[in-house]
Amino acid sequence: xxxxxxxxxxxxxxxxxxxxxxxxxxxxxxxxxxxxxxxxxxxxxxxxxxxxxxxxxxxxxxxxxxxxxxxxxxxxxxxxxxxxxxxxxxxxxxxxxxxxxxxxxxxxxxxxxxxxxxxxxxxxxxxxxxxxxxxxxxxxxxxxxxxxxxxxxxxxxxxxxxxxxxxxxxxxxxxxxxxxxxxxxxxxxxxxxxxxxxxxxxxxxxxxxxxxxxx
Amino acid sequence: xxxxxxxxxxxxxxxxxxxxxxxxxxxxxxxxxxxxxxxxxxxxxxxxxxxxxxxxxxxxxxxxxxxxxxxxxxxxxxxxxx
Ligand SMILES: [Zn+2]
Numbered sequence: 498x499x500x501x502x503x504x505x506x507x508x509x510x511x512x513x514x515x516x517x518x519x520x521x522x523x524x525x526x527x528x529x530x531x532x533x534x535x536x537x538x539x540x541x542x543x544x545x546x547x548x549x550x551x552x553x554x555x556x557x558x559x560x561x562x563x564x565x566x567x568x569x570x571x572x573x574x575x576x577x578x579x580x581x582x583x584x585x586x587x588x589x590x591x592x593x594x595x596x597x598x599x600x601x602x603x604x605x606x607x608x609x610x611x612x613x614x615x616x617x618x619x620x621x622x623x624x625x626x627x628x629x630x631x632x633x634x635x636x637x638x639x640x641x642x643x644x645x646x647x648x649x650x651x652x653x654x655x656x657x658x659x660x661x662x663x664x665x666x667x668x669x670x671x672x673x674x675x676x677x678x679x680x681x682x683x684x685x686x687x688x689x690x691x692x693x694x695x696x697x698x699x700x701x702x703x704x705x706x707x708x709x710x711x712x
Numbered sequence: 713x714x715x716x717x718x719x720x721x722x723x724x725x726x727x728x729x730x731x732x733x734x735x736x737x738x739x740x741x742x743x744x745x746x747x748x749x750x751x752x753x754x755x756x757x758x759x760x761x762x763x764x765x766x767x768x769x770x771x772x773x774x775x776x777x778x779x780x781x782x783x784x785x786x787x788x789x790x791x792x793x794x
Contacts, residue, residue, distance in 0.1 A: 561771075
């Protein structure tokens with residue numbers, strides 16, 4: 498229904514300035530169109546980033562419905578604050594920063610709520626880790642949980658889930674999303690050296706988890 | 713103190729190697745060091761597995777659910793004023 502209504506921007510932005518090919522435009526171009534109230538530009542930004550942002554959040558919280566809520570929250574914050582976007586920075590860095598903050602905030606609150614439960618993302622001892630692994634694999638009661646178990650059940654996904662959230666975010670941004678170390682430092686508001694340390698430790702832990710399974 | 717040839721690859725260098733970007737001078741070390749080669753192979757395997765991870769999609773209609781809650785700023789004519 499909304500799509501059928503005429504875009505309010507059309508009357509003001511001259512036809513010569515209107516993006517002829519939104520899908521071929523760069524992120525900063527699309528974001529600038531959004532800053533000027535061009536509704537299709539908003540949709541284009543959501544279309545471009547719904548999967549990357551949702552995937553990051555889903556792997557951070559391992560709960561589809563919750564990841565979707567956090568993804569919505571992220572996009573609403575980004576799009577309602579589009580006027581403050583500075584095109585000198587990568588749009589992807591900006592949106593991942595907000596998404597990651599949403600995930601970390603949630604995980605912190607959840608940890609406070611369920612301090613005594615096993616399956617903590619901060620699992621460090623083998624006992625804690627196996628408790629985490631059990632929790633991740635053996636909860637196929639609802640159809641949604643079955644989907645989650647299928648989607649996130651591979652060895653590599655389970656290994657990622659065992660990383661502490663800070664390492665997990667770094668590894669996903671580096672090796673799944675392909676951000677540079679510098680970009681990740683900006684996204685996570687961490688010193689570059691810390692990002693490198695987290696990524697190296699994260700990779701070491703992943704290798705150990707994956708090799709332990711095979712042994 | 714240690715000759716560059718003898719120094720093991722750092723994690724950064726292992727990542728460069730896995731991407732095919734390691735400077736030739738360090739390649740020489742790799743050719744001589746089974747330890748670094750083994751670690752490099754394990755890293756490369758991990759990178760490959762991570763890079764192959766699928767992207768998941770939110771439930772159908774996500775764009776509309778977001779757009780229903782977004783305030784489109786009133787269009788400005790800044791472009792003409794610039
Ligand atoms: Zn070596």
